[in-house]
Amino acid sequence: MTPLSHHTLRHLALLALPAAIAFAGTAQADEETASAVFAGGCFWCIEEAYDKVEGVEATTSGYSGGHTEDPIYEQVTAGGTGHAEVVKVDYDPDQVDYETLLHVFWRNIDPFAVDRQFCDAGASYRSAIFPMGADQRALAEASKETVAERFDQPIATEINDFEAFYPAEAYHQNYYNENPVRYRFYKSACGRVERLEEVWGDEASATAGSSG
Known part of the structure; x- marks a missing residue:
């Protein structure tokens, strides 16, 4: 049986969903909330991972790292915007720190893959950390050195x-909960869980989002 391409898998998972509409559900960070932005391939899977972390108050799938303002999904995946699929994580620093979020990030990606993650290929699926300030950058750089x-x-x-x-x-937000059957099919067929376990061993199973 010929493996399904990442485009086919994503198309099947999106099949029969409503047309795109403007999403206004981004959490408003207050004085007690901090934010972090991570790109780890399919944003559905990264959103699932962080939603399970205690202290995370909201996750929002989106786009970052490119040059096009207000891009749409089709533009980003076509590769013309420079953006990656990302998740913005709003969290309570009193309950979870940025270092913990970095730990979860690394164990939910393949750190060796260039311009792809698992079955999803192209620069929009690259893995990346987008530090929001000098403190986050220092911690991100240190974590990358540790992994290397x-x-x-x-x-x-x-x-x-x-x-x-x-x-x-809007149809991308909280996709794993709103469309569980399609999501599980996509995630399983994409080989994400198996590759994470190959790279990270038991640590992959211990982090959020690694179970399929």
Whole structure:
């Protein structure tokens, strides 16, 4: 049986969903809330991972790292915007710190993959960290060095200063909960769980979002 392409898998998972509409559900960060932005391939899967972390108050799928304002999904996945699929994580620093969020991030990605994650290929699926300030950048750089030392091979994950975040269309938000059957099919067929376990061993199973 010929494996399904990432375009086919994503198309099947999106089949029969409503047309894109403007999404206005981004959490408003208050004085007690901080934000972080991560790109780890399919934003559905990264959103699932962080929703299970205690202290995370909201997650929003979207786009960042490119040059096009207010991009739409079709533009981003076509590769003309420079953006990656990302998740903005709003969290309570009194309950969870940025270092913990970095720990979850690394164990939900393949850090060696260049311009792809699992079955999803293209620069929009690259892995990246977008630090929002000097403190986050220092922690992100230190975490990347730790991962590189652990595996003793080049790490493809980028670290880029945060510039802008554009929420994705409403039908992408909380996709794993709103469309569980389609989501599980996509995630299983994409081989995400198996590859994470290959790279991270038991640590993959212990982090949120690794179970299929």
